[in-house]
Amino acid sequence: MADPVSMNEALLLARDQPAQPWHQVSVLIIDGAAPDRELLATLVAQRLVYAPRFRQKLAGGGLQSWVDDRGLNVAGHLRAETLTGSLEQRVATLLATPLERLHPLWDALILDGLPGDCWALAVRAHPALVDGQDNVHLLHELLDEQPTLIEGDPPAWNPVPEQATGLGGLLRHASDPIQALREAAAGLGGLAEHGLRHVSTEAAPRHVAALELDVADLKAIAERGECTVHDVVLALVTAGVRGWQLDSGQPFHDPVALVPLAVDDEGASAMGCQVAPQFIQLPVTTTTAIQRLAALATMTQARIDSDRLVGARDLIDLAGFAPPTLHAVAAGLVSSGRGHEALVVNVPGPSSARWLGEQRVRSLMVFESTVDEQAISVGVSSLAGRVGLAFTANAPVANLTRQVSDELGVLTRELRR
Numbered sequence: 001m002a003d004p005v006s007m008n009e010a011l012l013l014a015r016d017q018p019a020q021p022w023h024q025v026s027v028l029i030i031d032g033a034a035p036d037r038e039l040l041a042t043l044v045a046q047r048l049v050y051a052p053r054f055r056q057k058l059a060g061g062g063l064q065s066w067v068d069d070r071g072l073n074v075a076g077h078l079r080a081e082t083l084t085g086s087l088e089q090r091v092a093t094l095l096a097t098p099l100e101r102l103h104p105l106w107d108a109l110i111l112d113g114l115p116g117d118c119w120a121l122a123v124r125a126h127p128a129l130v131d132g133q134d135n136v137h138l139l140h141e142l143l144d145e146q147p148t149l150i151e152g153d154p155p156a157w158n159p160v161p162e163q164a165t166g167l168g169g170l171l172r173h174a175s176d177p178i179q180a181l182r183e184a185a186a187g188l189g190g191l192a193e194h195g196l197r198h199v200s201t202e203a204a205p206r207h208v209a210a211l212e213l214d215v216a217d218l219k220a221i222a223e224r225g226e227c228t229v230h231d232v233v234l235a236l237v238t239a240g241v242r243g244w245q246l247d248s249g250q251p252f253h254d255p256v257a258l259v260p261l262a263v264d265d266e267g268a269s270a271m272g273c274q275v276a277p278q279f280i281q282l283p284v285t286t287t288t289a290i291q292r293l294a295a296l297a298t299m300t301q302a303r304i305d306s307d308r309l310v311g312a313r314d315l316i317d318l319a320g321f322a323p324p325t326l327h328a329v330a331a332g333l334v335s336s337g338r339g340h341e342a343l344v345v346n347v348p349g350p351s352s353a354r355w356l357g358e359q360r361v362r363s364l365m366v367f368e369s370t371v372d373e374q375a376i377s378v379g380v381s382s383l384a385g386r387v388g389l390a391f392t393a394n395a396p397v398a399n400l401t402r403q404v405s406d407e408l409g410v411l412t413r414e415l416r417r
Contacts, residue, residue: 002065002162005058005128011335012128013058015371020204021098022371023105024331024379025091026123026139026324027390029362034080034112034119041075043142043357044108045154048074050141053129057104059162068159069104077106083113087120088208094124095206095369095392105129106138118362123324130328132275137324143354143361150357209397210365210390211404215351215382217412224415225290227297233346233387234259234280234300235293235411236404237378240391241342242284243403244376248395254281255375257342260330275329277336289410323349323381327366339373346380353384365390 005013016022048055056066083090090111099105105126112119123139130137218232225232245252260275283295330345345368354361365388366379376393391400 002060002067003056005064005066008332008335009128010064012126012332013064015334016098016126018098020371021096022369023095023099023124023126024328024369025094025367026125026137026327027087027091027365027367028121028123028139028356029114029118029365030121030356031118031360031362033117034110035357035359037078037080037110038075039150040108040110040121040357041078042154043150044078044138045074046150046152047138047141049155049157051136051138053135054104054106054125054138055157055159058101067162070159070161072104072159077104078108078110080110080112083111083120087111087114088210091122091367092206092208092392094122095208095367099124099126121356125324125328127328127331130325130332132325132329137328139324140321143321143356145352145354147355147358147360204370204394206369207393207395207397208367208391209393209400210367210388211401212363212386212388213408215385215387217408218387221293221408221411221415225293225297225411227293228300229348230346231293231297231300232411233380233389234282234296234344235289236389236407237344237380238282238284238292238296239289239407240378240389240400240404241282241376244391244393244395244397244400245284247397247399248393250375250395252285254284255341256280256338257282257344258333258340259344259346260333262326275326275333277333279338279340282342289407290414293411321349321354323347323364323383324366327368327379327381331368334371334374341373341375343368343370343374343377344380345378347382349381349383351382351385363388367392370394 053066055069055072057069058064059067094109099107106129107124109122109124110119111122114120125137129135215229218229221232222229241255257280259278259280261278262275280296280299283292286292286295326347327345330347331343334343345366347366349364361383363386364381364383366381367390368377368379370377370392375395376391379390381388381390389404391397393400
């Protein structure tokens, strides 16, 4: 039967406007030559059974529901092309291009033409597909802990025919989700009022930048600075935002950032944890790198002292390849709590390698699209000893990565004294 769209899912879907698309792009850099599209489609089809929302689409003239896409063609969700510009430019285009609402809200792009013996898989997915409980990200199930031969047929699937939800009329404006949510809020005691307050339909440019660092370097700074690796990550992000503000001519100020944290949910979800909002004012205007790190360590200490906080080591040990799921759930907190100008999602991943079929995944970057009042979003992911920082902003990011690298160098030098 049809699965009605929840209020939270409806709030997330409303943020995905033609002029301002809202989704995530997870980029895997993978060793070797790009595979045949049909071969990769076979692997995806085999794993979709564990991420069933990725074979469902939105439907319904009344209340929208998730229904099985009876015409699903997995190969149709996969494209292949040769990279002609930079990978960052291609990701920016993917973030600015809406997902097709007539099909499941995801697709994947196989990219060859990268420097070195590697290729990229860029997976676009709407955060509404993922709740971390009944529904996880496709990449959560697609990667393995050891090389795995892609063989055999996908399991049989018998899609359920589309049915009405029995709550017709509540979201009858399928082409105008914001109006639909206003009516939903009025009919349900204003539950969606706060979530709607900051929804924006204005077009916003997408500028992206990314860099990779060694986890060992961040751990060394954390040990000498008597803080956590999370604090060091936030300090590097703050340096990037600081340089970005100066370079783009924006007012120099300390922006409020949504920094989601994993908390214990007593095993109620597929991930073994929940993701809760935390709001921090990034100390952009603080003068020195050491002072910025100290300020952040002080601000995060209250959460660290909480017995509900799930530590990085426990997150790394979650079943499956959890970072994409955690990133999607964290992005879904955009409608909770206070307004914010920045989003920082830091998800530690496994320290050992992961494999797509028989090919080793070299790194993971998750680009979080900006939405509503957000001016900059940062996805932080680690895999096999490397941490990737992926920035998306509404103004050019020409020197942002250099600012982050410089901050890392300053912290390393200062804390060695």
